Amino acid sequence: MRVGIPRGLFFYHLYPQWKTFFNYLDWEVATSPPTNKKMVEAGVMMAVSEACFPVKVLYGHILELAGREVDYIFMPRLVSIERRSYICPKFMGIPDMLRAQIQGLPPLIDLCIDVSRNEGDLYRELDRWSKKMGLKSGRVRKAWNDSTRATCELEAICRQGHTLGEGIGVWEGKPAAKRGTGDLTIGVLGHCYALNDRLISLGLFERLREMGAAAVTSEMLDPQLIEEAAARLPKRVFWTVGRTMVGTALLLDQNPGVDGMIYLTCFGCGSDSMMAKIIEHRVNKPFMLLTVDEHSGEAGVVTRLEAFCDMLRRKRRLELAHNLSPYGEFLYSH
Numbered sequence: 572m573r574v575g576i577p578r579g580l581f582f583y584h585l586y587p588q589w590k591t592f593f594n595y596l597d598w599e600v601a602t603s604p605p606t607n608k609k610m611v612e613a614g615v616m617m618a619v620s621e622a623c624f625p626v627k628v629l630y631g632h633i634l635e636l637a638g639r640e641v642d643y644i645f646m647p648r649l650v651s652i653e654r655r656s657y658i659c660p661k662f663m664g665i666p667d668m669l670r671a672q673i674q675g676l677p678p679l680i681d682l683c684i685d686v687s688r689n690e691g692d693l694y695r696e697l698d699r700w701s702k703k704m705g706l707k708s709g710r711v712r713k714a715w716n717d718s719t720r721a722t723c724e725l726e727a728i729c730r731q732g733h734t735l736g737e738g739i740g741v742w743e744g745k746p747a748a749k750r751g752t753g754d755l756t757i758g759v760l761g762h763c764y765a766l767n768d769r770l771i772s773l774g775l776f777e778r779l780r781e782m783g784a785a786a787v788t789s790e791m792l793d794p795q796l797i798e799e800a801a802a803r804l805p806k807r808v809f810w811t812v813g814r815t816m817v818g819t820a821l822l823l824d825q826n827p828g829v830d831g832m833i834y835l836t837c838f839g840c841g842s843d844s845m846m847a848k849i850i851e852h853r854v855n856k857p858f859m860l861l862t863v864d865e866h867s868g869e870a871g872v873v874t875r876l877e878a879f880c881d882m883l884r885r886k887r888r889l890e891l892a893h894n895l896s897p898y899g900e901f902l903y904s905h
């Protein structure tokens with residue numbers, strides 16, 4: 572069997588696990604290529620206009636895979652990947668939306684992944700799928716359990732200072748990308764599928780590197796510390812990604828080595844509209860919200876990044892010259 576995995580949405584976090592899972596079952600895995608303009612145009616034309624940019628891009632990847640020789644396309648119905656937390660509700664309906672809108676689509680494997688209460692629901696779902704596919708449920712369960720170590724491997728790679736996109740390359744055996752070694756350190760927040768897709772983020776990481784700024788993302792930090800920082804909010808954030816972002820922002824805010832933070836959000840994203848506001852109100856470091864959609868141009872993003880980096884450098888010079896912080900506190904006591 573040959574299964575296609577679209578390079579969109581949670582591909583940037585769970586692809587190693589999914590690939591390992593299918594390989595354990597002796598299935599071949601094909602992925603769509605990195606997003607290109609043609610795929611974006613095709614996705615934008617096909618998706619409903621209310622969909623957010625990353626979902627439109629996913630349509631482009633699905634259309635690309637549909638034109639290939641694959642027996643199935645893996646498009647799980649992600650509900651929850653950790654206890655008491657959820658993924659954006661748009662993920663739940665994606666398989667249905669794709670089936671309804673794209674003619675001649677290869678069959679979708681739409682496993683419902685929901686571990687919000689316990690692992691039991693997921694195992695029952697795997698059993699249901701095993702029966703449908705004529706596979707032994709014990710073998711499928713074991714393949715799933717064994718494949719989770721691939722996510723741990725990816726997370727360990729990223730904690731060495733790699734973004735998820737780079738981490739997946741390293742996990743696949745490619746040489747590690749050069750790290751940024753500039754005079755600035757900037758915390759970069761956003762959904763993994765927006766930050767690590769070069770077409771969606773308009774090359775954010777590369778641009779920062781060229782401007783002499785090293786990017787720090789949530790994957791590079793200790794998840795326990797992120798969780799502890801997020802717990803400082805009066806109410807627990809029940810979106811997995813939202814809680815990670817707020818925890819990352821609060822953690823980086825306390826780090827004197829971090830000069831500022833950039834939050835990349837996609838136009839039309841409901842959860843970002845709330846999380847960005849919460850973070851903006853709670854952090855003291857310079858903060859920039861960068862909103863992108865299918866009409867955004869690289870030049871506009873570059874101009875804003877240059878202005879942000881210039882401001883951070885000017886701020887640092889002023890602090891050193893006047894012994895004053897823009898927050899009204901003395902930096903040094905004599």
Ligand code: SF4
Binds near residue numbers: 661841
């Ligand atoms: S979280 Fe936001 S960007 Fe992600 S799928 Fe949902 S609406 Fe789209």
